[in-house]
Amino acid sequence: MSVDPRELPDGRRPEPGRGSAGKTTSALVERGIAYFHAGEFDRAIEQFTRALEADPDDGLAVSSRGSVFLKQGDYERAVEDFSRLIELDPNGGDAYYKRGRAYQQLGCKQQAAADWSRAIALTPDAERRKAIEAQLRRLPRSRAVTVAGSMLVFFWGLSTVTTIGMARLEGISTSLAAGLIVLVIFVVWGLVLVAKRQEPRIKQA
Numbered sequence: 001m002s003v004d005p006r007e008l009p010d011g012r013r014p015e016p017g018r019g020s021a022g023k024t025t026s027a028l029v030e031r032g033i034a035y036f037h038a039g040e041f042d043r044a045i046e047q048f049t050r051a052l053e054a055d056p057d058d059g060l061a062v063s064s065r066g067s068v069f070l071k072q073g074d075y076e077r078a079v080e081d082f083s084r085l086i087e088l089d090p091n092g093g094d095a096y097y098k099r100g101r102a103y104q105q106l107g108c109k110q111q112a113a114a115d116w117s118r119a120i121a122l123t124p125d126a127e128r129r130k131a132i133e134a135q136l137r138r139l140p141r142s143r144a145v146t147v148a149g150s151m152l153v154f155f156w157g158l159s160t161v162t163t164i165g166m167a168r169l170e171g172i173s174t175s176l177a178a179g180l181i182v183l184v185i186f187v188v189w190g191l192v193l194v195a196k197r198q199e200p201r202i203k204q205a
Helices: 022-037 042-055 061-074 075-088 091-104 109-122 125-136 142-171 174-197
Strands: none
Touching: 022 042, 022 061, 042 061, 061 075, 061 091, 075 091, 091 174, 109 125
């Protein structure tokens, strides 16, 4: 089974990860990447995990294991590894991009958008930036927010027509009618905020 090599980490290793464990972890990571290319993802994870047991700050091992989790569809663990990678190297755009992909798959659109925006700012390659920008533009809005926004427009129109009609029938002043409209808008906007909070979220590692 072949694997798109673009799924692999960019190869950058943060400063942490030195010491006597260096040669051992390098061999384990190289073996894990070979398994990755062969499509043997469980074995790849095993090698990367062993490398991290020897050196928890090995950025390449963290990134590589996160890439495997992402490929397997284990998005929560992918988020955990890429969050750890960001701790080790806050200026690595690839980690933000891949964590954003995991968030997208989990339905966490706001987190995905924030990570991709950060990735764009940290990515020096112009073509790569354009590709991420295109994905960011295609990122759908939260369904809950879209529905709530539609509700806001509907109820605003309904309340406007109803309030004006009541004002004409009952002789209510224009200012009071306007106040009622504003009240209805605030109530519906509250529903929008509640809907936004219901968007799926996961805790960052």
